[in-house]
Amino acid sequence: MHRAIPVLWNIAARNVLRHWKRTLITAMVLSVGIAFFLLFDSMLAGMDRITIDTAVDYENSSVSVRTQRYQQDVASLPLEEALASPDSIMNSVADLLPQGSHLTPRTRFHVRVSNWIDETPALAVAVDPDRDSTVFHTNTRLVEGNWVQPGSVVLGSMLARDLGLKVGDWLVLTAIRADGSMDAMELAVGGVADLPLTSLSNQSLYLDLVDAARILGEPVPITEIDIRLPSSLTLDAMVAQAEALAAKLEAALPGIEAFSIGEASRDYLAMKEMKSKFSYVLIFVVLLIAAVGIVNTLLMSLYSRIREVGVLAAYGLEPGDIRRLFSIEGVLVGIAGSLGGILIGALLVGLLARYGISFDSLVGNADLGALPRGILLKGQWNPAAFVMGFLFGVAVSWLATILPARRASRIEVTEALRFV
Amino acid sequence: MADSILSLHAITKVYGSGEQKVVALDNVTASFARGEFTAVVGPSGSGKTTLLNIIGCLDSPTSGTIAWEGSPMSSMTRAALAAYRREHVAFIFQTYNLIPVLDVVENVELPLIIAGARDKPALRRKVLDMLALVGLSDKAHRRPAELSGGQEQRVAIARALVKDPTIVLADEPTANLDSRTAHEIVMLMREINQKLGTTFLFSTHDPRMMEHARRVITLMDGRIAADEGRS
Ligand SMILES: Nc1ncnc2c1ncn2[C@@H]1O[C@H](COP(=O)(O)OP(=O)(O)OP(=O)(O)O)[C@@H](O)[C@H]1O
Ligand SMILES: [Mg+2]
Numbered sequence: 001m002h003r004a005i006p007v008l009w010n011i012a013a014r015n016v017l018r019h020w021k022r023t024l025i026t027a028m029v030l031s032v033g034i035a036f037f038l039l040f041d042s043m044l045a046g047m048d049r050i051t052i053d054t055a056v057d058y059e060n061s062s063v064s065v066r067t068q069r070y071q072q073d074v075a076s077l078p079l080e081e082a083l084a085s086p087d088s089i090m091n092s093v094a095d096l097l098p099q100g101s102h103l104t105p106r107t108r109f110h111v112r113v114s115n116w117i118d119e120t121p122a123l124a125v126a127v128d129p130d131r132d133s134t135v136f137h138t139n140t141r142l143v144e145g146n147w148v149q150p151g152s153v154v155l156g157s158m159l160a161r162d163l164g165l166k167v168g169d170w171l172v173l174t175a176i177r178a179d180g181s182m183d184a185m186e187l188a189v190g191g192v193a194d195l196p197l198t199s200l201s202n203q204s205l206y207l208d209l210v211d212a213a214r215i216l217g218e219p220v221p222i223t224e225i226d227i228r229l230p231s232s233l234t235l236d237a238m239v240a241q242a243e244a245l246a247a248k249l250e251a252a253l254p255g256i257e258a259f260s261i262g263e264a265s266r267d268y269l270a271m272k273e274m275k276s277k278f279s280y281v282l283i284f285v286v287l288l289i290a291a292v293g294i295v296n297t298l299l300m301s302l303y304s305r306i307r308e309v310g311v312l313a314a315y316g317l318e319p320g321d322i323r324r325l326f327s328i329e330g331v332l333v334g335i336a337g338s339l340g341g342i343l344i345g346a347l348l349v350g351l352l353a354r355y356g357i358s359f360d361s362l363v364g365n366a367d368l369g370a371l372p373r374g375i376l377l378k379g380q381w382n383p384a385a386f387v388m389g390f391l392f393g394v395a396v397s398w399l400a401t402i403l404p405a406r407r408a409s410r411i412e413v414t415e416a417l418r419f420v
Numbered sequence: 421m422a423d424s425i426l427s428l429h430a431i432t433k434v435y436g437s438g439e440q441k442v443v444a445l446d447n448v449t450a451s452f453a454r455g456e457f458t459a460v461v462g463p464s465g466s467g468k469t470t471l472l473n474i475i476g477c478l479d480s481p482t483s484g485t486i487a488w489e490g491s492p493m494s495s496m497t498r499a500a501l502a503a504y505r506r507e508h509v510a511f512i513f514q515t516y517n518l519i520p521v522l523d524v525v526e527n528v529e530l531p532l533i534i535a536g537a538r539d540k541p542a543l544r545r546k547v548l549d550m551l552a553l554v555g556l557s558d559k560a561h562r563r564p565a566e567l568s569g570g571q572e573q574r575v576a577i578a579r580a581l582v583k584d585p586t587i588v589l590a591d592e593p594t595a596n597l598d599s600r601t602a603h604e605i606v607m608l609m610r611e612i613n614q615k616l617g618t619t620f621l622f623s624t625h626d627p628r629m630m631e632h633a634r635r636v637i638t639l640m641d642g643r644i645a646a647d648e649g650r651s
Pocket of ligand 1: 435436442443444462465466467468469470471511533
């Protein structure tokens with residue numbers, strides 16, 4: 001075999017440098033395409049991240065420990081299926097938690113809220129105010145007043161608006177106890193919270209477990225123990241960590257259901273896979289455009305160097321090597337463009353990860369239901385996307401060389417030498 | 421001929437077909453010996469370039485046979501033609517055709533690298549010898565664009581000689597040069613021919629070039645009209 005590979009690289013590299021303007025423009029198209037793909041991917045991941053984070057921070061926690069029978073009938077929030085001896089379960093759970101975790105008891109129950117004129121059903125969440133803030137972020141969203149304390153409640157902002165209630169006003173809560181009897185009590189509105197999930201904002205009401213004991217009876221039933229795990233770098237790691245803990249808890253505690261964020265967001269996470277496929281469609285379209293640029297550049301390069309091809313062929317360079325010469329040129333442009341792409345992409349993702357953008361400004365006023373509001377979308381780093389972006393860029397540029405390179409290798413030597 | 425390095429037998433080359441049919445070479449038979457310094461002359465369109473291309477294995481004849489050092493050329497595939505070129509032939513072109521992105525040394529070593537040379541120091545030594553031979557040792561690291569036409573053609577000659585080809589083919593090598601430089605180039609070729617015994621076959625319109633030839637083949641309408649040796 002007569003392989004002249006080193007000299008091919010030499011000639012190819014120098015041609016790429018010699019026509020650096022042409023190279024730069026072609027590579028830039030590729031770079032911009034890859035950078036946008038990376039930014040888009042990072043934003044999608046950021047959206048997933050805030051969606052799941054919001055569920056953890058305001059609704060489910062990382063792992064929520066309930067009884068199996070409670071979980072089977074969870075939609076009706078059955079108080080009679082509350083945890084049998086919450087204190088001892090709290091202790092056993094605490095022993096199994098990784099360092100840096102927190103846990104808090106919560107009781108959810110259906111209530112009716114009245115302002116003496118109107119009455120509306122709501123979801124009461126009884127909390128231990130101090131411990132609750134180590135697990136949930138509800139207390140950080142107060143727009144008025146203070147966090148829960150004995151005798152005063154915090155209302156979701158939409159619920160407060162529907163009932164025309166403000167801080168300092170009074171309301172009446174009516175609830176049905178585990179034994180079926182009904183009781184009512186008067187409480188002050190201590191705070192209003194704008195919660196990022198519409199469902200919570202519309203119907204949630206937070207009160208102290210002490211007050212819940214007054215309305216539901218002593219000892220107050222505890223329906224769940226909610227656990228926050230230490231934060232993870234990636235969404236996948238977070239979900240995996242929660243699922244592992246849930247499995248561990250279920251194995252250790254008979255009759256217990258540990259409901260992890262992975263389970264709670266199963267449908268959403270499945271959809272996420274589809275969205276990431278969409279981002280690959282996007283990169284494909286962009287790279288296709290870049291590929292057309294590379295084909296064009298190579299054809300221009302070929303046209304201006306037909307005689308050079310003739311000389312190389314006259315001195316016995318075989319068609320395969322001539323093809324390789326042009327392929328190398330295209331791939332060099334591709335490598336340059338892909339490197340540029342991941343550099344620009346890293347810069348954009350870095351800015352997005354550091355400063356974030358308001359999620360609301362992205363989606364406008366659209367009410368996306370399950371998607372959170374009023375939360376900063378931060379870019380997520382996804383090393384796999386960078387590797388993919390680079391490899392895609394190089395692969396596409398290589399594919400783009402096939403046609404021009406083949407054309408170069410098929411030129412008749414005699415024609416090439418006569419060419420002026 | 422005992423010393424024949426190359427013989428053509430009944431070579432015919434036809435371009436196109438039907439109305440457009442052109443017989444560029446018509447039943448050409450000739451043989452070339454080692455160390456020849458031969459000119460191919462004839463009016464424009466008489467078939468000089470075609471003849472050199474076929475000898476140079478750049479093109480294959482429509483009919484007829486070529487034998488290199490006694491053995492007939494076995495195959496006419498592109499790859500086989502390329503292999504023959506690597507082994508036997510070197511070219512000098514009217515327009516020099518140096519590779520613009522390579523410097524002088526790299527241009528000269530190119531045929532060796534294409535032919536598979538891997539011993540870098542030996543290769544460099546050979547290249548520098550050739551540059552000394554054509555009087556361009558001081559231009560080793562210039563780019564072609566920084567040379568005059570005559571200098572470019574000297575580099576092209578060094579490039580042709582570097583791999584010790586069986587025959588050097590030059591299609592109108594001086595046509596782009598002024599008469600003084602053209603004369604210097606022919607003298608250089610002749611000097612190399614005498615010193616190293618390299619076989620040269622060149623086409624020309626230039627009567628002054630013909631004078632230096634030891635043998636002149638005259639083509640007319642694709643046929644050999646005269647084949648005269650000189651002493
Ligand atoms: N690729 C081709 N296709 C068709 N006809 C060709 C081709 N190449 C050469 N010819 C024809 O073959 C004939 C011989 O051409 P060739 O180029 O060999 O002449 P030449 O002697 O080199 O002429 P010049 O002195 O002008 O270079 C001419 O009539 C030319 O038109
Ligand atoms: Mg000609």
